[in-house]
Amino acid sequence: MNIGRFLAMGGYAVYVWPCYALAALVVGLNLAWARRSLRSAQREARRRLEMLKVDSSP
Amino acid sequence: MAWVWFHRFGSPPHFYRLARQLTPWFGWPAVLLCLAGLIGGLILAPPDYQQGEGFRIIYVHAPSAWLSMLVYVVMATSAAVGLIWHMKVAHAVAASCAVIGASFTALALVTGMLWGRPMWGTYWEWDPRLTSELLLLFLYLGYMGLRNAIDDVSRADRASAVLAIVGVINVPIIHYSVTWWNSLHQAPTVMKFGGPPTMPASMLVPLLLMLAGFTLYFGALLLTRARGEVLRRERNARWILEALDRA
Amino acid sequence: MSAPQVAFRTAAALLMGRDLRLALRRAGDSLLPLGFFLVITTLFPLALDPALSLLRDIAPAALWVGALLSSLLALDLLFRDDSQDGALEQLALCGQPFAGLLLAKTAVHWLLTGLPLVLMAPLAATALGAPYGAMPGILAALLLGTIALSLIGAVGAGLTLTLRRNGSLLALLVLPLAVPVLIFGARATALAIQGESLAAPLYLLGAMAVLSATLAPWALAAAVRIGLE
Numbered sequence: 001m002n003i004g005r006f007l008a009m010g011g012y013a014v015y016v017w018p019c020y021a022l023a024a025l026v027v028g029l030n031l032a033w034a035r036r037s038l039r040s041a042q043r044e045a046r047r048r049l050e051m052l053k054v055d056s057s058p
Numbered sequence: 059m060a061w062v063w064f065h066r067f068g069s070p071p072h073f074y075r076l077a078r079q080l081t082p083w084f085g086w087p088a089v090l091l092c093l094a095g096l097i098g099g100l101i102l103a104p105p106d107y108q109q110g111e112g113f114r115i116i117y118v119h120a121p122s123a124w125l126s127m128l129v130y131v132v133m134a135t136s137a138a139v140g141l142i143w144h145m146k147v148a149h150a151v152a153a154s155c156a157v158i159g160a161s162f163t164a165l166a167l168v169t170g171m172l173w174g175r176p177m178w179g180t181y182w183e184w185d186p187r188l189t190s191e192l193l194l195l196f197l198y199l200g201y202m203g204l205r206n207a208i209d210d211v212s213r214a215d216r217a218s219a220v221l222a223i224v225g226v227i228n229v230p231i232i233h234y235s236v237t238w239w240n241s242l243h244q245a246p247t248v249m250k251f252g253g254p255p256t257m258p259a260s261m262l263v264p265l266l267l268m269l270a271g272f273t274l275y276f277g278a279l280l281l282t283r284a285r286g287e288v289l290r291r292e293r294n295a296r297w298i299l300e301a302l303d304r305a
Numbered sequence: 306m307s308a309p310q311v312a313f314r315t316a317a318a319l320l321m322g323r324d325l326r327l328a329l330r331r332a333g334d335s336l337l338p339l340g341f342f343l344v345i346t347t348l349f350p351l352a353l354d355p356a357l358s359l360l361r362d363i364a365p366a367a368l369w370v371g372a373l374l375s376s377l378l379a380l381d382l383l384f385r386d387d388s389q390d391g392a393l394e395q396l397a398l399c400g401q402p403f404a405g406l407l408l409a410k411t412a413v414h415w416l417l418t419g420l421p422l423v424l425m426a427p428l429a430a431t432a433l434g435a436p437y438g439a440m441p442g443i444l445a446a447l448l449l450g451t452i453a454l455s456l457i458g459a460v461g462a463g464l465t466l467t468l469r470r471n472g473s474l475l476a477l478l479v480l481p482l483a484v485p486v487l488i489f490g491a492r493a494t495a496l497a498i499q500g501e502s503l504a505a506p507l508y509l510l511g512a513m514a515v516l517s518a519t520l521a522p523w524a525l526a527a528a529v530r531i532g533l534e
Contacts, residue, residue, distance in 0.1 A: 003083070006100075006101070009111040009112070009114070009186065010105060010110045010111035010112070011110070012110060012111045012112035012114075012176055013113070015112060015115065015172045015173065015175055015176050016111065016112065016114050016115055018172055019115045019119065019168075019169045019172050019173070020167055022118075022165060022169065023118035023165060023169065023217050024124065026161050026162065026164075026165045027275065028277055029161070030157075030158055030161055033157065034154075034279045034282040034283045034286075035156075035282060037282075037283055037286045037287075038282050038283065038285055038286035040286070041261055041285070041286030041287070041289040041290050042286070042289060042302060044290065045289045045290075045292075045298050046302055048273060048298075049299060049302075051300060056100075057216070070460045085317075137381070141527070161348070192367070193481050193484055194481070195483050196477065196481040197482075199477060200478040200481065203474050203477050204464060204465070204474065204478060207468050207471070207474055208468065213531055213532075213534065216531045217464050217528060217531050217532070220460075220464060220524055220527050220528045220531065221464055221478065222459055223524065224482065224520075224524050225482070227520065228481075228482050228485075231513075231516075232482075232484055232485055234485075235484065235485035235488045235489060236484070236508075238488070238509075239488045242492065245347050266400075286381070303452070
């Protein structure tokens with residue numbers, strides 16, 4: 001098949017490709033946000049645990 | 059027996075472990091389904107006889123619109139479970155939903171507008187679906203605003219749970235009223251967004267693949283976020299230590 | 306919680322009497338949202354062209370956006386004093402059904418802010434060029450609509466009870482939920498002005514009022530309890 005014709009999308013390229021780009025962006029960002037939120041929660045939890053250890057040590 | 063399962067699911071350590079194990083089982087099939095859907099939708103499906111190649115926007119618009127509603131229902135359901143059974147895990151799940159739902163609602167709006175431009179000749183038409191989607195975005199923003207405004211996590215959980223439940227009762231009423239309003243003020247739109255019943259299989263199958271793929275992707279996102287939220291709500295040191303060591 | 310000493314009906318009547326007396330002592334406060342409503346509806350002709358035909362077209366929008374915003378503004382009066390002086394906590398602890406007491410409070414709030422708005426609406430509608438024949442329809446629509454708006458708004462006020470500077474958050478919470486009332490209300494008003502039958506939107510407005518009167522008190526009680534902790 002012809003790549004140029006595929007990319008032109010029958011004249012709808014300016015509408016179709018931005019949609020797919022935005023969808024990829026939202027999907028990617030959500031993945032990054034979710035991972036970052038989990039990492040930061042793990043980091044916070046670790047810090048909290050360390051503070052507990054410091055508190056309980058004589 | 060059902061209650062044993064329910065309580066085990068509600069226990070944070072068990073949920074955390076289960077969520078970690080389940081995430082790849084949602085994530086990888088989501089990738090495969092979306093890839094298959096994209097190939098089917100962008101390459102194999104024939105152009106629509108009315109909308110030409112422009113109809114291919116449906117393969118991202120419809121799944122995001124579907125997620126925008128699914129996420130709200132999941133959010134409200136888990137908020138209700140959290141409120142009724144005082145279950146921290148359910149509140150953690152509800153808290154994880156808002157950002158995901160709002161972003162996919164925004165995506166559904168923008169792709170709807172980009173689709174509307176060639177089909178209607180204008181970016182914004184007061185089409186009932188787009189209007190409902192816009193109001194749904196406002197509902198998400200209100201939920202996030204309320205959660206953000208309350209500092210205490212437990213109180214934020216319960217107050218936003220009440221809001222989510224009120225919202226989910228209102229969503230169908232809003233949708234109905236907007237549809238009713240639209241039917242009065244406008245001639246029926248010439249170009250309707252293609253729905254499954256009228257589609258040939260070569261167009262429908264990729265759409266179903268994308269819908270399934272997005273749904274599983276949401277599952278993986280939700281499990282990842284909810285693990286973080288469970289950790290934030292947990293004060294019991296021992297299992298956190300175990301959970302972190304194994305991670 | 307001990308068993309209630311008095312019947313709920315008595316308690317609700319006492320509460321409503323107290324709220325009414327307190328509000329009438331400071332009648333100015335309750336009338337402010339009404340003034341706001343009248344000013345808003347005046348702004349529309351000034352911002353537009355005061356041609357009668359045009360005004361008639363925008364009259365439903367002006368009346369209902371005005372009613373919506375003024376009911377939002379009035380929500381500030383609903384719980385503010387009672388949450389500051391602890392009266393709300395007493396109500397929550399007194400052993401009476403809390404949802405019922407809050408419904409009674411909301412009813413008084415509607416009597417003080419919603420009903421005056423309904424009664425003054427013909428004035429604003431006349432200024433917007435609505436014919437006299439439309440007044441019964443406009444009154445009926447606003448009567449049902451303001452009841453629903455007060456109840457929906459009360460839930461929002463309950464949720465934002467203890468938050469400082471909650472005005473814009475309250476608007477963000479309440480306005481999307483009030484959209485169906487706005488749509489049906491404005492439609493009923495438009496039909497009344499055109500002299501057509503407005504039964505359909507009136508029934509829907511009535512359904513909204515009944516639905517919110519049934520469900521809102523429970524959400525309200527839950528919201529206020531969470532806020533009081």
